[in-house]
Amino acid sequence: MSAGNDSGVLGEKVAIVTGAGSGIGRATALEMARNGASVCVADISEEKAKETVDLIRKEVRGCEVEPFKVDVSSEDEVQMLISFAAVRFGRIDILFNNAGIYEWFSIEDISTETWDRILNTNLGGAFYCTKNSIPHLIKTRGVIVNTSSALGLQGSTESVAYCASKSAIIGLTRASAMDLAKYGIRVNCIAPGSVETSMVERDFAHFGDAEKARKAYNELYPMGRIAKPEEIAKLVVFLASDAASFITGATHVIDGGISAQWAEGLAPKINVR
Numbered sequence: 001m002s003a004g005n006d007s008g009v010l011g012e013k014v015a016i017v018t019g020a021g022s023g024i025g026r027a028t029a030l031e032m033a034r035n036g037a038s039v040c041v042a043d044i045s046e047e048k049a050k051e052t053v054d055l056i057r058k059e060v061r062g063c064e065v066e067p068f069k070v071d072v073s074s075e076d077e078v079q080m081l082i083s084f085a086a087v088r089f090g091r092i093d094i095l096f097n098n099a100g101i102y103e104w105f106s107i108e109d110i111s112t113e114t115w116d117r118i119l120n121t122n123l124g125g126a127f128y129c130t131k132n133s134i135p136h137l138i139k140t141r142g143v144i145v146n147t148s149s150a151l152g153l154q155g156s157t158e159s160v161a162y163c164a165s166k167s168a169i170i171g172l173t174r175a176s177a178m179d180l181a182k183y184g185i186r187v188n189c190i191a192p193g194s195v196e197t198s199m200v201e202r203d204f205a206h207f208g209d210a211e212k213a214r215k216a217y218n219e220l221y222p223m224g225r226i227a228k229p230e231e232i233a234k235l236v237v238f239l240a241s242d243a244a245s246f247i248t249g250a251t252h253v254i255d256g257g258i259s260a261q262w263a264e265g266l267a268p269k270i271n272v273r
C-alpha cells in the first residue's frame with residue numbers, strides 16, 4: 001500500500017497516534033490526515049479508535065487510516081502495534097506518544113498498584129513505543145512527539161503519579177533526543193495546560209459541581225478559557241513536520257499563558273482596594 005498523499009506539510013508520511021480514540025489524540029490524528037499523513041489510530045478502546053477512523057475517512061477523502069486496539073502499558077501489545085503499522089503502511093515517520101490516564105491521588109493515599117498502573121501507562125507506554133519504533137524511524141529520519149503536561153512542570157495536589165509520570169516524559173524526551181540525534185530523529189514533547197477533553201470533564205465532575213468547576217477552570221486562565229484539542233493538534237503537526245527541522249529535545253508549553261503568571265493570578269485575589 002502506498003503511504004499518505006503528497007499534499008500538506010505531512011505529505012506521504014505515516015504516523016502512529018496513541019490515545020487517538022478521544023480528545024487530543026483524536027484531534028491530532030485528524031489534523032495529521034488533513035495535512036497528508038496516513039494514520040494508525042491506536043487506542044485501548046477499539047470502539048473509540050474506529051470512531052476516529054470513521055471521522056477521518058468522512059472528512060479526508062482518500063486518506064489511508066486504520067484503527068488498532070492496543071494497551072500501551074503492555075510491551076507485547078506495543079510490538080504488535082508497531083509491526084502492524086510498518087507492514088500495513090510500509091514505513092513509520094511519526095510517533096505521537098499521547099495515550100495517558102489521570103487519577104486523583106495524593107502521595108499519602110495512592111496505592112502501589114495505582115502508582116504502577118499510571119506510570120506504566122503514561123511513561124511505560126511512551127518508552128515501549130519509542131524503543132520498538134526506533135529501527136523504523138532510523139530508516140525515515142523520523143520524529144517523535146510525547147505528551148507531557150503543565151503538571152510535568154508544576155506540582156498539583158492529589159496528582160502525585162500523574163505529575164511524576166509527566167515530569168519523567170520530559171526526561172525521556174531530552175535523553176532520547178540526545179541518543180537519537182545521530183540518526184536525524186527528532187524528539188520533542190508538548191506540555192499543555194487544561195484542554196477540553198473527557199479527561200478534564202472528569203476533573204470537573206471530581207469537584208462536585210461540574211458547571212461551577214468548568215467556569216472556575218476557564219477563569220483561571222489569562223485568556224479566559226482552557227484549550228481546545230484542535231489547538232494542541234496544530235502544535236503537534238508543526239513539530240512533526242519538516243518546518244521544525246532544527247527543534248529537538250525541547251518541551252513546548254501550550255497553556256494559554258497560565259504558567260507565565262505569578263502565583264496563579266494572586267495579585268487580583270489580594271487586591272483589597
Ligand SMILES: NC(=O)c1ccc[n+]([C@@H]2O[C@H](COP(=O)([O-])OP(=O)(O)OC[C@H]3O[C@@H](n4cnc5c(N)ncnc54)[C@H](O)[C@@H]3O)[C@@H](O)[C@H]2O)c1
Nearest residue numbers: 019021022023024044071072099100149194195197198199
Ligand atoms: N486534557 C488535558 O487537560 C490534558 C492536559 C495536559 C496533558 N494531557 C495529556 O494528553 C493526553 C491525551 O489526553 P486527553 O485529554 O485527550 O484525554 P482523553 O481521556 O480524552 O483521551 C485519552 C485516550 O487515551 C486512551 N488510553 C487510555 N489508556 C490507554 C492505554 N493504556 N493504551 C492505549 N490507549 C489508552 C483512552 O481510551 C482515550 O481514548 C494524555 O497523555 C494526557 O495526560 C491532557
